[in-house]
Amino acid sequence: MFKKFQPSTDISGQTSVKSSIQRSLRANLLSQWNINPETLEEIWPKKESITLVKCRDHISIYALHGEPLFLQHFDDPLIPTLRLLHKYPFVLPKVGVDRGAIRFLLAGAPMMCPGLTSKGGYLPPAEQDIPAGKAVAIFAEGKEHAAGIGITKVSTEDMKKINKDVGVDTVLYLGDDLWAIQEI
Amino acid sequence: MASTSEETSVAIQPTPPAQVRYCEVCSFPLEYCEFGSSLTKCKEALQKDDPELYDHYYSEEALQAKLGTLSLDAQAKLEKETAKKEAKAVAKADAALKKKMVSQVTIKRIERNKRKHVTSVHGLETFGVDLKKAAKQFAQKFATGASVTKNTQGQDEIVVQGDVSAEIVEMIEEGQGVLKGIPRDNIVEVEDKKKKGGD
Incomplete structure (x- = not known):
């Protein structure tokens, strides 16, 4: 999504968000992410008002004091920026890819099932099945921090069963153009 | 609850x-x-x-x-x-x-009226200068209007009101404010005599 992103041409405007919308955003974050209200308060204090940065293709980035915090594409799940995820790695469910796939992940390719199901990969056990269309943090074999964030295309159980084609669509990855933007 | x-x-x-x-x-x-x-x-x-x-x-x-x-x-x-x-x-x-x-910063004095001029600065962005900030700096320094506009080729340039080309050259050479890291040899000063500016 951010393979090519130029702030000067791709951002169409910045506005501050109405407080009623902020409230619903907060509620959404709490329901979609694995986060308690106290930690969210640390990331986004109640008193601070957040800015909405509208970009091309209906991408909205929410930023606090110019630092992008999370983003949304249409009505897709809310996705934290990679830097935020590095600070709070527990907010998203976790999947892992094997070492061979890292190279492709960092080039922005979607993650194929075999890379997730192989020995170096990681998928949550059956009882913690992640359904399709959820935001997940993509970890890499032998690495401590997340390398990307994606949205599941099929549920993790189906990935194990079918083991073919795209499993996770990559949204953010290390080294994409949003990673380069530390301040909007 | x-x-x-x-x-x-x-x-x-x-x-x-x-x-x-x-x-x-x-x-x-x-x-x-x-x-x-x-x-x-x-x-x-x-x-x-x-x-x-x-x-x-x-x-x-x-x-x-x-x-x-x-x-x-x-x-x-x-x-x-x-x-x-x-x-x-x-x-x-x-x-x-x-x-x-090899890229150059062109400072052009454009005649607007018989004795009125505007100065356009082109090519600053290749040296990593934020054009908006530079324009602001010019406006502050010369107490005139300065804006980032697109020229006829569709490239961004800064247009400063008034004839300030000599001062701008000086500023760039000294590297004042955001205008850092531009070699002296890359600065070109041009004068445009035509009544309607631009090339």
Whole structure:
């Protein structure tokens, strides 16, 4: 999504968000992410008002004091920026890819099932099945921090069963153009 | 709901953020340097900065452990790929630098009226100058209007009201404010006599 992103041409405007919308955003974050209200308060204090940065293709980035915090594409799940995820790695469910796939992940390719199901990969056990269309943090074999964030295309159980084609669509990855933007 | 959430909020403390060290060269977390395009430089910087961490990531055992499930063949291929990428990045940086060396900053005095002029500055962005900030600086310094506009070729340039070309050249040479890192030889001063400005 951010393979090519130029702030000067791709951002169409910045506005501050109405407080009623902020409230619903907060509620959404709490329901979609694995986060308690106290930690969210640390990331986004109640008193601070957040800015909405509208970009091309209906991408909205929410930023606090110019630092992008999370983003949304249409009505897709809310996705934290990679830097935020590095600070709070527990907010998203976790999947892992094997070492061979890292190279492709960092080039922005979607993650194929075999890379997730192989020995170096990681998928949550059956009882913690992640359904399709959820935001997940993509970890890499032998690495401590997340390398990307994606949205599941099929549920993790189906990935194990079918083991073919795209499993996770990559949204953010290390080294994409949003990673380069530390301040909007 | 209010009473229950109050009870829990006393017990729950906010989780502190994890500290991640990012590489100063490629801005990735340290462990991902190997997938960046400047591994050699990253390694050097880290070795100088924090030898202990360097050992943690690049010692023999660490490299062995890293191999993990990957076959030797694939590993060799990966390394080759990294080297190739690195060479490419270096070449790219070189080309960018070369381009920078030949690109010019044009300061043009345009006659608007018999005795009124505007000054247009073109080509600052190749030297990493934020045009908006530069325009602001000009406006402040000369107490005139200065704006970023597109010229006829569709490129961005700064237009300052009044004839201030000599002063701007001076400012750039001294590197005042945001106007840093522009070699003197790359500045060109032009005068445009036509009644309607532009070329």
